[in-house]
Amino acid sequence: DTGVSQDPRHKITKRGQNVTFRCDPISEHNRLYWYRQTLGQGPEFLTYFQNEAQLEKSRLLSDRFSAERPKGSFSTLEIQRTEQGDSAMYLCASSLADPPPSGQETQYFGPGTRLLVL
C-alpha cells in the first residue's frame, strides 16, 4: 500500500500523559499536513510542512503540541500533558507541491489516529 500511513491507529491515555503520533506520507509528496477532527465536525487544520520546514501553525496548536518532520519524510505530532479536550481523530495528509499544470494540488489523507484521553 503506497498511501499515507499513520501509527498508532488508536491510543488511549490518561490525562497528563504525553503521546506521540507518526505519519508516513506518500513517498514523493513534499507537503505534509496535520488536521484534527472531533465528532460531528469537519477536520480542522493544525500545521503543515514543506519538506522539513514547518510553514504554518494554527492557533489551535497550543504550546503543548509540537510537530516535526526532521528529514522531510515522516512526521511526528506530540501532545504533552494531554487533556480530555484533546480527544479527537488526528489526521495526516500529504500532497505534491507544484502539480502538473493541468492539475490541482490534492491532499490525500491517512486513516487517522483516534486519541481518547481519560
Added chain:
Amino acid sequence: RKEVEQDPGPFNVPEGATVAFNCTYSNSASQSFFWYRQDCRKEPKLLMSVYSSGNEDGRFTAQLNRASQYISLLIRDSKLSDSATYLCVVKGFQKLVFGTGTRLLVSP
C-alpha cells in the same frame, strides 16, 4: 460565522433518488474547491474538484458560483453505497478548510 457552512442533514433518500447538497464559503480569496466523502470512522477521501464551469463525474455533478460564494453537489440515481458524509472543502493559500459535512442516508 464559520468559514464554510453546510447543512448537516441527515438527508434520507430512497435508492434511485436525486439529491443536492449546497455549501457557502466566506473567504472570497479562496482558490480551490473540493468535495470529499467520509465514511463512518474513516478518513476523508477526495470525491471531486469543483470548477466554475461545472464538472461531472458519472452520477456526480459539482458546480461553483464564485460571485455568490456557493458550491453545490448533485448526486443522481443514488445508490446504497453513497451513504456517507459529504464534506465541502475550500482551499486558501495551502490549508484546507472543511465544512461540518452533510450526512446522506440512502435506503432500499
